[in-house]
Amino acid sequence: MGLVKETQRSLYATVGAAAWTMDAMRAIPDQMGRAWQQRTQWMNRAGEAYDDLAERGQAIMGGARQEVQHQAGQVGEQARRIPGVARAERAMTGRVVDADQLPIADYDSLTAGEVVQRLQGLSQRELQKVAGYEKRHRARATVLNRIDELLAKSPTTTT
Structure with missing residues (x-):
């Protein structure tokens, strides 16, 4: 009778293991769903x-x-x-400025007359930027002459 009992026990263990495996496999989708939610939260x-x-x-x-x-x-x-630095700066200002860095919006679309109207009130430094840009691009005498006039009126302002 020992052999029968051991055989039954072995059979029951196999069935139990199969049931445990099935339960574990059924739980996998839920575990995966929870893991995915946790991953999303993290x-x-x-x-x-x-x-x-x-x-x-x-x-x-x-x-x-x-x-x-x-x-x-x-x-x-x-x-x-420092002596000479301001003069050198005036000579260079505007030579490396792009249109979007000028103090006058949409500069490239404006006529010389429109630019001249917008020059009044600009600082010497802003005028120098416009002058350098204008020299590099269109070199309109009307604009450059007006800038020279305005710079001559306030030679010490550098802001």
Whole structure:
């Protein structure tokens, strides 16, 4: 009778293992669904954290850019006090400026008369930018002559 009992026990163990395997296999889709939801939640959290870091970095860089621009402006002002530097700067200003950096919007679409109307009130530095750009592109005498007149009126203003 020991052999029969062992055979039955072995059969029952096999059936039990098969049932356990089937239960485990039935649970796989639910487990996969939960795992996918958790993955989605983690991805969302990671994305939010990444966005937060990007915003913080942008704020830091914006502040640093403003500080650098401020410091560069101060250095430029000090350098202009050195004999000959201001004259060299006037000669170079505007030579490397693009139209979108000019103090007059849509510059390239304006006639000479329209540009001349917009020159009044510009600083000497802004006038120099326009003059350099104008010389490099269209060289309209009307515009350049008016800039020269305005620069002659306020030779010490460099802002």
